[in-house]
Amino acid sequence: xxxxxxxxxxxxxxxxxxxxxxxxxxxxxxxxxxxxxxxxxxxxxxxxxxxxxxxxxxxxxxxxxxxxxxxxxxxxxxxxxxxxxxxxxxxxxxxxxxxxxxxxxxxxxxxxxxxxxxxxxxxxxxxxxxxxxxxxxxxxxxxxxxxxxxxxxxxxxxxxxxxxxxxxxxxxxxxxxxxxxxxxxxxxxxxxxxxxxxxxxxxxxxxxxxxxxxxxxxxxxxxxxxxxxxxxxxxxxxxxxxxxxxxxxxxxxxx
Numbered sequence: 001x002x003x004x005x006x007x008x009x010x011x012x013x014x015x016x017x018x019x020x021x022x023x024x025x026x027x028x029x030x031x032x033x034x035x036x037x038x039x040x041x042x043x044x045x046x047x048x049x050x051x052x053x054x055x056x057x058x059x060x061x062x063x064x065x066x067x068x069x070x071x072x073x074x075x076x077x078x079x080x081x082x083x084x085x086x087x088x089x090x091x092x093x094x095x096x097x098x099x100x101x102x103x104x105x106x107x108x109x110x111x112x113x114x115x116x117x118x119x120x121x122x123x124x125x126x127x128x129x130x131x132x133x134x135x136x137x138x139x140x141x142x143x144x145x146x147x148x149x150x151x152x153x154x155x156x157x158x159x160x161x162x163x164x165x166x167x168x169x170x171x172x173x174x175x176x177x178x179x180x181x182x183x184x185x186x187x188x189x190x191x192x193x194x195x196x197x198x199x200x201x202x203x204x205x206x207x208x209x210x211x212x213x214x215x216x217x218x219x220x221x222x223x224x225x226x227x228x229x230x231x232x233x234x235x236x237x238x239x240x241x242x243x244x245x246x247x248x249x250x251x252x253x254x255x
Contacts, residue, residue, distance in 0.1 A: 130233035153197030158183035
């Protein structure tokens with residue numbers, strides 16, 4: 001499943017001098033041997049490389065522990081413990097101004113098709129991918145494909161956003177829908193939550209499929225124009241799956 005991992009800069013202060021500032025990454029889809037449609041069996045594999053001369057600690061919702069140590073100059077598989085297969089998870093890595101971004105690879109594949117495909121590498125995005133208005137264009141509506149729109153909050157909190165679907169050249173929505181992102185309401189701000197507020201929907205209703213071969217999807221917070229400061233940014237992607245081959249492609253947002 002060609003899905004995306006998002007990197008979000010997090011200004012987390014050091015605690016008692018032993019935890020450096022952290023960079024937060026959102027892994028959009030996690031899971032191991034999860035059953036899907038048409039007999040598919042999905043797994044995601046996250047590999048993190050430490051290019052530094054000292055060990056680094058990966059923190060977050062990690063299977064069997066909340067921390068994984070990666071030795072210097074070493075790549076290591078990191079298994080995320082998801083709240084659900086689709087919801088995704090945040091992980092945290094130490095920032096260091098002397099080094100660039102930490103290389104990571106997220107690969108998603110259908111285990112029932114291992115002889116046909118090694119899977120698809122998932123690119124890593126930056127905090128600039130989160131926005132008040134998310135635009136995903138060129139989503140196919142052909143009946144040979146199914147699609148899932150996944151929407152992520154930049155925190156663990158629930159919220160409601162508005163989804164609109166247009167033809168590629170249209171300015172009047174084919175469909176407008178309120179989408180509720182599930183999440184956790186906390187009394188005290190948590191700078192290192194484990195999971196984002198999240199929702200997934202099928203955007204290809206009969207009316208959308210009948211509108212044309214490709215569509216554009218826009219998602220925004222309905223109050224973003226009337227509040228200051230604006231609400232937290234969001235991010236979204238569409239995974240498109242071929243019903244016959246189970247090959248998955250991700251259609252990602254445009255600036």
